[in-house]
Amino acid sequence: xxxxxxxxxxxxxxxxxxxxxxCNPISGHATLYxxxxxxxxxxxxxxxxxxxGVVDDSQLPKDRFSAERLxxxxxxxxxxxxKLEDSAxxxxxxxxxxxxxxxxxxxxxxxxxxV
Amino acid sequence: AQSxxxxxxxxxxxxGNPLTxxxxxxxxxxxxxxxxxxxxxxxxxxxxxxxxxxxxxxxxYGFEAEFNKSQTSFHLKKPSALVSDSALYFCAVRDDGYSTxxxxxxxxxxxxP
Numbered sequence: 001x002x003x004x005x006x007x008x009x010x011x012x013x014x015x016x017x018x019x020x021x022x023c024n025p026i027s028g029h030a031t032l033y034x035x036x037x038x039x040x041x042x043x044x045x046x047x048x049x050x051x052x053g054v055v056d057d058s059q060l061p062k063d064r065f066s067a068e069r070l071x072x073x074x075x076x077x078x079x080x081x082x083k084l085e086d087s088a089x090x091x092x093x094x095x096x097x098x099x100x101x102x103x104x105x106x107x108x109x110x111x112x113x114x115v
Numbered sequence: 116a117q118s119x120x121x122x123x124x125x126x127x128x129x130x131g132n133p134l135t136x137x138x139x140x141x142x143x144x145x146x147x148x149x150x151x152x153x154x155x156x157x158x159x160x161x162x163x164x165x166x167x168x169x170x171x172x173x174x175x176y177g178f179e180a181e182f183n184k185s186q187t188s189f190h191l192k193k194p195s196a197l198v199s200d201s202a203l204y205f206c207a208v209r210d211d212g213y214s215t216x217x218x219x220x221x222x223x224x225x226x227x228p
Contacts, residue, residue, distance in 0.1 A: 004158075033216070042119075042205055042218040043159070056215050091158055098214040101147045101166035106158035 002026065004107035006092050012113045018080035021110045025073070025094030031055075032069055033104060034077050035091040043091055049075065050098050082114045117142045117210045119219035127225050128196045136191040136222045138206030148189040149207040149216070150180055159205060165189060176200070196226045 005024040013019050025032050030051050035043035046065065047057040051072040060067070064083070069075040079086055089111050093104040118141045128134045140146055147166055151159040163174025170182045180191045191204060206219045 031214075035218075040220075042121075042220040045215055045217070048215060050214075093159075100209070100211060101164055103149055103161045103164055104216055105161065106151075108156075108158045111156075 004092055004094055004105055006090075006107035006110055008110055009108065010111050010113075012115060013082055015084055015114050016081040018078065019082055019112065020076050020078045021090050021092075021112075023075045023077070023092030023107060025075070025092070026105055029094035029096055029105075030072075031095045031098035031102070031104075032075050033091075033093040033095075034067055034075070035093065037089045037091055037109070039088070046077070046090075048098060055098060079112075082112075084114050087112055087114045117146075117208055117215070117217050119206050119208050119217055121204075121206055121219035121222045123222050124220075125223045125225060127227065129227050130198050131195050134191075134193050134196045134200070134224065134226070136204050136206075136224060138189045138191065138219060139187050140189060140206070140208040141187065142208060142210040145211040146187075146189075147209040147211065148180070148182065149209075150174065150178070150189075150191050151205045151207065151218075153203040153205065153221070162191070162204075196224075198226050198228055200224060201226045 032049045034046045037043045048055040049069040052069045067077045089109040091109045093106040095102045095104045149164045150162040165182045173179045
């Protein structure tokens with residue numbers, strides 16, 4: 001079974017530029033998550049989708065971050081414009097369900113550096 | 116709101132000795148608890164989970180975790196540590212009335228030869 005795919009693996013941009021990350025979840029997984037992991041911290045949920053609907057985006061900085069899940073499968077996360085503090089690893093994960101004991105499976109992440 | 120605390124930034128243990136990585140949680144309903152491991156430049160890998168039933172849960176690579184409801188804890192354990200166990204470990208919780216998976220800040224485990 002293929003895992004969660006993310007691209008690119010690394011990205012370096014200047015502040016105020018825009019960037020987009022792509023995620024392809026495990027086939028059949030209804031729930032998709034985007035987490036931000038700043039160095040030395042645990043992953044922080046940015047947005048959670050159930051199929052193509054948003055379940056939780058309470059911690060998504062909506063003035064600069066946006067995300068969509070196309071047809072309930074692939075997802076893109078965009079930052080525009082980027083700030084220095086957005087430097088982090090962006091992790092995509094998926095699970096069969098978004099509740100109970102359904103564990104999430106993670107991709108390798110995209111390391112973003114904003115200079 | 117749900118939360119997870121990992122009180123130790125780092126745990127040091129000698130190879131062959133038992134290890135424990137601590138985790139406590141706070142939820143309003145019944146907890147679903149998870150442990151993940153992260154190696155350098157990699158995503159998080161699922162180790163084990165507690166849903167219900169037996170308080171001692173066994174997972175991958177010889178790890179196990181003990182659920183203690185009265186102490187709201189879910190400590191990760193392994194009887195005999197390996198150098199290859201050195202990594203960053205994350206505890207996570209999901210409240211049965213809330214679907215978000217919340218992570219702790221992580222504990223670095225260093226196993227010395």
